[in-house]
Amino acid sequence: MHILIAPNAFKNSLTAATAAQAIEKGLQSSPLECTTQCFPIADGGDGTASLIIQQLQGAVVQTRVHDPLGRLITASFGLIENDGTAVIEMADASGLRLLKQDELNPLRATSFGTGELIKAALDKGVNQILIAMGGSATVDGGTGILKALGTRFLDVEGYELINLPENLVDLHEVDISQMDTRLSNCEIVVLCDVDNKLLGEKGAAAVFGPQKGADADGVKKLDAALTRLAEVTLKITGKDMTAVKYGGAAGGASSGVYAYLNARLVNGIEHFLTLTSFDVALEQSGLVITGEGSIDEQTLQGKGPFGVASRAKLKNLPVIALAGKVPQQENEQLSKYFDVLIAIGNEPTDIKSAIKNTEQNLVRTAREIAKLLKLG
Known part of the structure; x- marks a missing residue:
C-alpha cells in the first residue's frame, strides 16, 4: 500500500511539513508494509x-x-x-x-x-x-x-x-x-x-x-x-x-x-494543489491521510483538508483525517469526504498541553491506524 500524507499545519503547534513527518514516523514504526509520500499542504494561510x-x-x-x-x-x-x-x-x-x-x-x-x-x-x-x-x-x-x-x-x-x-x-x-x-x-x-x-x-x-x-x-x-x-x-x-x-x-x-x-x-x-501537481501524487496512492488542528463543518468551506479530500474522492480513494478536535456527533456532510475522522488526543487535557503534545499524538495515532490497516 502506498499512503499519501497531506496534512495542513496544526495551528500554534506544528507546521504542515512537521505534521506530515510525524504521521509518516508513526506509519513506518508499525508492522504495516507500506510506502509513504509526505505532501504537506497549505490553503493560503501562513506558510x-x-x-x-x-x-x-x-x-x-x-x-x-x-x-x-x-x-x-x-x-x-x-x-x-x-x-x-x-x-x-x-x-x-x-x-x-x-x-x-x-x-x-x-x-x-x-x-x-x-x-x-x-x-x-x-x-x-x-x-x-x-x-x-x-x-x-x-x-x-x-x-x-x-x-x-x-x-x-x-x-x-x-x-x-x-x-x-x-x-x-x-x-x-x-x-x-x-x-x-x-x-x-x-x-x-x-x-x-x-x-x-x-x-x-x-x-x-x-x-x-x-x-x-x-x-x-x-x-x-x-x-x-x-x-x-x-x-x-x-x-x-x-x-x-x-x-x-x-x-x-x-x-x-x-x-x-x-x-x-x-x-x-x-x-x-485549490490553487495550491493545482500549482504543486497534487493529482499526480494521488495517482500513485491507495490511501490519503490529511488533517489540521480542528476539523468541523467550517472545514468544508474550502479549508486545506477539504481540498485534499475532495480531490481524493474524485479518484475514489479512502481518506483518513486526523485533528486535535473533531465533532462529537457523526456529521453526514463531513462523512462524504472523510471516511475516518480521528481526534488525536488520548486523555482529557488543557489546550496548552494538547498543543504541546501534538507531534507525539500524531505519531501514536498514525501507528495505531497502521496496525488496524494490517488487520485488514
Missing part, C-alpha cells in the same frame, strides 16, 4: 508560500522591508517558473508573528511591507505574483500595500492621511496617478484561506480584528474605516470591495488589491 517554493524548487530572495509597525526587517519572497512568477507570504512582512502580544494594534498596523515585497518582485521582472495572505497583523484594507506602490490617500483638503487605517474615516480621494506602472503588465493572484466579505458581522473587522488586538471600540472604528474606503473606491474604480468573495481576507487587503491592482482572488487550497 503557504514557503511550501510552494519548496515543492517547485524555487529560489529565495531576501530584501529589507518595514514590519506592521514600520520597523525595518529582512523578509523574503520566492521565484518559481523560470523566475517569471514571484511567491509572496504576506505574513513575512506584515504578519502577526512579527509582533509581541502587547504590540498588537490593527488601528495602526499596516501592510506597507507586503507592498515593498511586491515592488521588489517587480524589480526582478516577474509577470505574475502569487500572494498568500494568511496570518497578517493588519486590518487596513490593503492601503499599506497600495501606498508602498505609489498610491496616496487624501483628505478633503488634499492632504495625505497618516495613521492608517484608523484615519481612513476621513478619506476623500485616492490618488493613483503615481501607481507603479509595471503593475499593468503583471498578473496578481491572491490565495485566500477564508471566504469572508469585507464588512458586517462576518467581515474583516468583526471576525479578524479581535484576533489582531482590537477591542469592541476598535472593531467599530475599523469597520467604519473600511466602509469609507469601500465607498470612495467604488466611485474611483467602479469596483465594489464589499461584494467580492474572499474580500475580507487579511483584514480586507484582498479586496484592496482586487479593486486597485486587478488582483484575482482564488480559493487557496
Whole structure:
C-alpha cells in the first residue's frame, strides 16, 4: 500500500511539513508494509508560500522591508517558473508573528511591507505574483500595500492621511496617478484561506480584528474605516470591495488589491494543489491521510483538508483525517469526504498541553491506524 500524507499545519503547534513527518514516523514504526509520500499542504494561510517554493524548487530572495509597525526587517519572497512568477507570504512582512502580544494594534498596523515585497518582485521582472495572505497583523484594507506602490490617500483638503487605517474615516480621494506602472503588465493572484466579505458581522473587522488586538471600540472604528474606503473606491474604480468573495481576507487587503491592482482572488487550497501537481501524487496512492488542528463543518468551506479530500474522492480513494478536535456527533456532510475522522488526543487535557503534545499524538495515532490497516 502506498499512503499519501497531506496534512495542513496544526495551528500554534506544528507546521504542515512537521505534521506530515510525524504521521509518516508513526506509519513506518508499525508492522504495516507500506510506502509513504509526505505532501504537506497549505490553503493560503501562513506558510503557504514557503511550501510552494519548496515543492517547485524555487529560489529565495531576501530584501529589507518595514514590519506592521514600520520597523525595518529582512523578509523574503520566492521565484518559481523560470523566475517569471514571484511567491509572496504576506505574513513575512506584515504578519502577526512579527509582533509581541502587547504590540498588537490593527488601528495602526499596516501592510506597507507586503507592498515593498511586491515592488521588489517587480524589480526582478516577474509577470505574475502569487500572494498568500494568511496570518497578517493588519486590518487596513490593503492601503499599506497600495501606498508602498505609489498610491496616496487624501483628505478633503488634499492632504495625505497618516495613521492608517484608523484615519481612513476621513478619506476623500485616492490618488493613483503615481501607481507603479509595471503593475499593468503583471498578473496578481491572491490565495485566500477564508471566504469572508469585507464588512458586517462576518467581515474583516468583526471576525479578524479581535484576533489582531482590537477591542469592541476598535472593531467599530475599523469597520467604519473600511466602509469609507469601500465607498470612495467604488466611485474611483467602479469596483465594489464589499461584494467580492474572499474580500475580507487579511483584514480586507484582498479586496484592496482586487479593486486597485486587478488582483484575482482564488480559493487557496485549490490553487495550491493545482500549482504543486497534487493529482499526480494521488495517482500513485491507495490511501490519503490529511488533517489540521480542528476539523468541523467550517472545514468544508474550502479549508486545506477539504481540498485534499475532495480531490481524493474524485479518484475514489479512502481518506483518513486526523485533528486535535473533531465533532462529537457523526456529521453526514463531513462523512462524504472523510471516511475516518480521528481526534488525536488520548486523555482529557488543557489546550496548552494538547498543543504541546501534538507531534507525539500524531505519531501514536498514525501507528495505531497502521496496525488496524494490517488487520485488514
